[in-house]
Amino acid sequence: MSRYQIPVSKQPDPVVIQQFRGVDFSADSTQVDPSRSPDALNMIADQAFFPVKRTGYKRVAQGSGRVWGLHRLTNTKGEWVLAHIGTSLYRLDDSGVLTKLCDGMGAASSQSFVMGDCLYLLDGTTYRQFDGTTVRPVAEVAYTPTVRIGAPPAGGGTDFEAVNLLTPTRKESFQADGSSATFQLSTNGLDSRTVSATVAGAAKVEGTDFTVDRAAGKITFKIAPPKAVQNVDNVVITYRKTISDHRQ
Known part of the structure; x- marks a missing residue:
């Protein structure tokens, strides 16, 4: 009866890097020289493929609750940023101060659009209008037929x-x-x-x-x-x- 000899598995050859020469973003990850890495923590390539620090985050304000949406109104009178946090709507100042405008917002992602120098907010609960000063239900200012x-x-x-x-x-x-x-x-x-x-x-x-x-x-x-x-x-x-x- 014939026998088959199972070959001994080959151990991988060790790779010894005498000097690490940084990250290579210019080649495919499978073709990068062993002395370089195809990736690096908090590093990305810029437009010229030079490594730069990955864009991070900067805290501009802190509220209590989940942020469901950020909305911006720009018109001839100024510019405002509104933050939908939890079930409230806030105005975000340049200094990072949050000023509450109203309660009763929906606990869900909100959307908005600008028309006629006003911001219109939809949160699945109440359709609202912001004119740069006041937030109110659209029902209060809607066209009367x-x-x-x-x-x-x-x-x-x-x-x-x-x-x-x-x-x-x-x-x-x-x-x-x-x-x-x-x-x-x-x-x-x-x-x-x-x-x-x-x-x-x-x-x-x-x-x-x-x-x-x-x-x-x-x-x-x-x-x-x-x-x-x-x-x-x-x-x-x-x-x-x-x-x-x-x-x-």
């Missing part, structure tokens, strides 16, 4: 703009007939916030110039507004109606 125009006092008219999902505020525009004092809105169940109105451009005050039946969506003026001239709307009513899933 005119949802109905050319409406007679009894209601109706023409649909004009869609409801803005960011804000419960909306407007309706009427053409007064000179005798009707009650104006029917296109919806009912209004919010408790004050209703405002203008008649021929003049502001009218709830409780003084008119009353509101929120459940029915009716506005009743103490004095009937004058008749509209040349079919031009002369009564504008601004009110709020919150629909729970709109903002989400």
Whole structure:
């Protein structure tokens, strides 16, 4: 019966480096001379392949909590850096001082964009605007649409703009007939916030110039507004109606 002799495994030849000559970033790591290293702790190659120290970190501020985002606003008035730390938003000064702007931020990565000299922040919880001074929900400054125009006092008219999902505020525009004092809105169940109105451009005050039946969506003026001239709307009513899933 034939036998097979297993050869004795060859021991690797030792490599003795008499003099270490530094790092070689110019060649492939498999082709680097044994007296050099293809890598080194905290060292990288610059554009000319010379070794330089690896870029490190410098502490510019210290907060309590995880940093979820850093955001910058630059406009004609100045430049600001905002830090989203934990569930709060801070303004970061050049000296490293953190000044809290608001609480209630989401505990998740935040994003932002700049439009119209303002910074808009999205954190999955509240959509916010920063104008260089104040942080506030976009719902407070969102565009108020005119949802109905050319409406007679009894209601109706023409649909004009869609409801803005960011804000419960909306407007309706009427053409007064000179005798009707009650104006029917296109919806009912209004919010408790004050209703405002203008008649021929003049502001009218709830409780003084008119009353509101929120459940029915009716506005009743103490004095009937004058008749509209040349079919031009002369009564504008601004009110709020919150629909729970709109903002989400």
